[in-house]
Amino acid sequence: MTVRDWQGEADARARACLTAVAPPGDLWLGAMLAEHGAAGVWAGLVAGEPPPSVPVEEDEDPDPEAWARLRRRWDGWSAAAARVDPDGLLGESAAAGIRFVAPGDPEWPGRLDGLDLPGGRRSHGLWVRGGGDLRNLCLRSVAVVGARSATAYGEHVAAEMAYELAEQDVVVVSGGAYGIDGAAHRAAHANGSTVVVLACGLDVDYPRGHAGMFADIARTGVLVSERPVGATPRAKDFLIRNRLIAALTPGTVVVEAGRRSGALNTASHAVELHRVLMAVPGPVTSAMSVGCHVLLRDWQAGCVTCADDVVAQVGAVGELPPESGPVRVSAHLDAESARVLEAVPRAGAGPAVVAAASGTSLDVAMRSLGLLAAAGLVERCRAGWRLPR
Incomplete structure (x- = not known):
């Protein structure tokens, strides 16, 4: 099979x-x-x-x-x-290098099952672009979101936090927008991998100014959307997209947010899904920190100022797997996955090389690598995939 x-x-x-x-x-x-x-x-x-x-x-x-x-x-x-x-x-x-991941696939993130609760807006399937494995990347992850019209203070905090999270093998998930999202993605990508959740087709660069960043991220991370190729974003799609950002991760950090910021919508989804909600305090004179202060005062969000604070908040409820070694689950390998495993070198190789060595298609190789990663039989490295040390 x-x-x-x-x-x-x-x-x-x-x-x-x-x-x-x-x-x-x-x-x-x-x-x-x-x-x-x-x-x-x-x-x-x-x-x-x-x-x-x-x-x-x-x-x-x-x-x-x-x-x-x-x-x-x-x-x-x-x-x-x-x-x-x-x-x-x-x-x-x-x-266009885009694959479809359905519920039940090896690459499907188990946390999205939280959207199947009564009244939840479950996801019918995801379009994925990039060399990373979505499920594996989300196993140890945190959402970092905030205002598009971010201040220099907000972008600095987001970048420093994302970089340090990547240093601790925590994958940053965000929405790919200007401002806080972009600062977090760039810093996380510079030190590890990141996941971009978009409200449009993955062949549509929105915002256009992030086209280069998206292409760079696709090399080791992934871009995700519920919209098919060619679909342009509509205003309502961003709010619907936000539930995925909250659902994919065990915790959400709001770095900067105005009183009506879309980041507060992501925060509300995190609360509904019983995820850890965190916020970064800012100057009391800054309109871009009003939303964060509301979260801290009225929503009982955890107060965080650095990556260590975030890991402590999320790890305290047991949502982050330990750094040492991959997360292991039981797995019964099919013939194709077994061939893919045999083709993974200890030094590491990209999915295309593994596909050629195993005699499978790139699509099959990437799905099998996702299953193998979930079983702890392979792990990500700078070259692509390798056998665990």
Whole structure:
């Protein structure tokens, strides 16, 4: 059996197509997928069939007007589904170096399962770009977020904190925006790996000024999105995206935030998901620190000023695995993963080299490396992947 069996492949293919027609985190779609499976829901959309009967969000028996709105939503998805070419979507994504990761895949981050709680906006699947393994990177991670219109103080604190977190093998997750996000990504990437969560297709550089940074990060880290190739960001997508930033990590640090900053939205998701919430204090005269002070005063956020504070806050509740050695889980290797493991040298090699040596495709090699990393059988290094020391 390969990493995905044929049923899993059909489910992942359907989920990839659904990202092209339905908004991320849709509660109704999530309920349908849980009840009927992605392949069945997608087949119904393509065929123009009526929506399957499932509980509608929190209302078991919606009134006729509410059902009419849902039916119009379904009909819109169905019309869009008729225009989707699954082979073209997956082929264009692969050509851009973008892969699709579905729930149950070796690279799927287990923390996202927290979004499956009642009322949670679960993720239907993720588009991933980069040489890192998403699940492995998120095992020991922290979100660092804040204002786009950051002050010099905020960018300095974010950069210093991210650099020191990377020094302690903690991966920084953020949203790729200007200001605090960008400062954190650049510093973390300079000393380790980082994860960028975007609200657009991964072939769309937004913001445009971070195109070079995104390309650099993709070499060792990853870029993640719920939107397919070619999708440009819409205002509502940023708020929906923020729940992923909070869900992927055991803790979120807000470095700077105005009273209406989007970083406060990420903070609210962290609280809902029972993650550790932290904030950096700033000058009482700074409008960019008002949101942080609200978090400290009213939300009982932990007060942090450096990386050691962050690790102490998150580690205190046992959410950060120890630095010494990879996290190990039980694993029964399939034939392809076993070949990939045999092809990994002790000195380390990139995924393309491992794929060629094992006689597998790059996509299969990367998925197998993710499974092997989760089992503690391989680990990241500067050259790519190596056997653990």
